[in-house]
Amino acid sequence: MVKLNENFAKLPGSYLFAEIARRTAEYTKANPDRRLIKLGIGDVTQPLSPSVISAMHKAVDEMGSKESFMGYGPYEGYAFLREAIVSHDYAPFGAPISADEIFISDGAKSDCGNIGDIFSEDNIVAVCDPVYPVYVDVNAMAGRAGDYDGTRWTNLVYLPCNERNGFIPELPVRKPDIIYLCFPNNPTGAAANKEQLKLWVDYALRNDAIILFDAAYREYITEPDIPHSIYEIEGATECAIEFCSFSKTAGFTGTRCGYTTIPRALKREGESLYDVWMRRQSSKYNGTPYIIQRGAEAVYSPEGEREYKQQIAYYMNNAAVIRDGLKQAGLTVYGGVNSPYIWAKTPDGMQSWDFFDKLLREANVVTTPGAGFGPEGEGFIRLTGFGDAEATKQAIERIVGTLK
Numbered sequence: 001m002v003k004l005n006e007n008f009a010k011l012p013g014s015y016l017f018a019e020i021a022r023r024t025a026e027y028t029k030a031n032p033d034r035r036l037i038k039l040g041i042g043d044v045t046q047p048l049s050p051s052v053i054s055a056m057h058k059a060v061d062e063m064g065s066k067e068s069f070m071g072y073g074p075y076e077g078y079a080f081l082r083e084a085i086v087s088h089d090y091a092p093f094g095a096p097i098s099a100d101e102i103f104i105s106d107g108a109k110s111d112c113g114n115i116g117d118i119f120s121e122d123n124i125v126a127v128c129d130p131v132y133p134v135y136v137d138v139n140a141m142a143g144r145a146g147d148y149d150g151t152r153w154t155n156l157v158y159l160p161c162n163e164r165n166g167f168i169p170e171l172p173v174r175k176p177d178i179i180y181l182c183f184p185n186n187p188t189g190a191a192a193n194k195e196q197l198k199l200w201v202d203y204a205l206r207n208d209a210i211i212l213f214d215a216a217y218r219e220y221i222t223e224p225d226i227p228h229s230i231y232e233i234e235g236a237t238e239c240a241i242e243f244c245s246f247s248k249t250a251g252f253t254g255t256r257c258g259y260t261t262i263p264r265a266l267k268r269e270g271e272s273l274y275d276v277w278m279r280r281q282s283s284k285y286n287g288t289p290y291i292i293q294r295g296a297e298a299v300y301s302p303e304g305e306r307e308y309k310q311q312i313a314y315y316m317n318n319a320a321v322i323r324d325g326l327k328q329a330g331l332t333v334y335g336g337v338n339s340p341y342i343w344a345k346t347p348d349g350m351q352s353w354d355f356f357d358k359l360l361r362e363a364n365v366v367t368t369p370g371a372g373f374g375p376e377g378e379g380f381i382r383l384t385g386f387g388d389a390e391a392t393k394q395a396i397e398r399i400v401g402t403l404k
């Protein structure tokens with residue numbers, strides 16, 4: 001008889017986005033003439049840039065000729081892309097990473113989850129609260145989270161991120177083995193500076209823990225002294241794995257490409273984690289498509305870089321419009337400076353979902369209730385700069401009008 005992985009039965013339904021969709025659909029059905037504006041989206045909206053498109057077209061043509069056809073590629077990705085990553089994302093920041101420490105992937109989400117394959121089920125996992133739900137769900141599926149008590153998982157270490165600590169987690173009392181950190185952060189938009197990250201790197205080194213660092217929003221950093229990579233912190237090559245993605249950098253959410261860095265110096269129980277991950281990848285992954293890797297390489301060309309920076313400036317301009325508008329409406333807002341996310345405090349201690357409903361009904365704007373990202377998210381909503389500029393401006397005018 002087939003038995004299913006019992007951990008899946010412990011997962012609560014994908015409540016957050018399903019519930020947002022349900023409430024939105026219900027409102028639209030009752031009010032078909034209202035035009036809703038969605039500021040809850042976590043997906044990019046600008047098209048792929050001309051450099052990326054032309055590199056992919058060229059690669060498609062190469063695939064059609066016998067001389068230049070490419071079959072299975074290296075499990076860790078093509079050297080042309082790994083070298084471009086080093087010279088663009090690591091070397092300029094003084095991060096001591098070489099091309100043979102990088103694995104090209106089909107995105108950061110899959111690797112953030114799949115990396116669990118190389119760690120025992122017995123490890124204690126720490127996550128920020130509020131958090132990108134992927135880290136929690138994948139560990140629940142692997143049996144590392146314990147049971148869900150309706151609010152929290154019994155075996156996870158939660159690291160509260162709130163106004164008191166500036167949304168940067170403090171070191172925990174209960175010692176975790178694996179620590180997920182994501183900066184700049186989704187959903188709070190907070191960015192950790194060098195000193196704050198160093199505290200975590202030192203902690204991991206002292207306690208033999210491993211940091212899984214998600215740097216998906218590194219290109220949104222605008223302030224100095226905010227590290228773009230955890231490897232800017234001394235000692236991180238001995239305690240951290242880093243996940244990056246072309247999704248938010250260059251609009252690859254539907255195109256799929258990212259990379260995972262595992263320094264050769266990262267060892268546990270005498271084993272190189274690079275080698276263990278290579279063993280895993282060579283059995284479970286046959287590589288990111290050549291055409292896509294050529295597209296990603298073009299992101300790093302001078303023209304490609306100019307183009308993606310323009311797209312990011314467009315989103316960050318939306319973020320500024322949201323930030324300034326909500327402030328003007330009297331709300332307390334965070335984020336939007338080194339990240340496309342705005343984390344806004346609800347007025348008068350209103351619950352996240354109540355404020356969500358109010359904005360839906362009175363301003364016809366869809367947001368994301370902070371409580372959906374974890375218990376510490378209660379009392380906040382998340383808005384994103386990923387929308388259309390005109391629509392964003394209009395949405396904020398509506399919200400300001402509603403809150404007057």
Ligand SMILES: *Cc1c(COP(=O)(O)O)cnc(C)c1O
Nearest residue numbers: 107108109132186216245247258
């Ligand atoms: C969007 C996002 C990613 C990117 O995921 P991909 O699978 O590369 O598209 C990773 N981490 C966080 C926190 C994100 O918000």
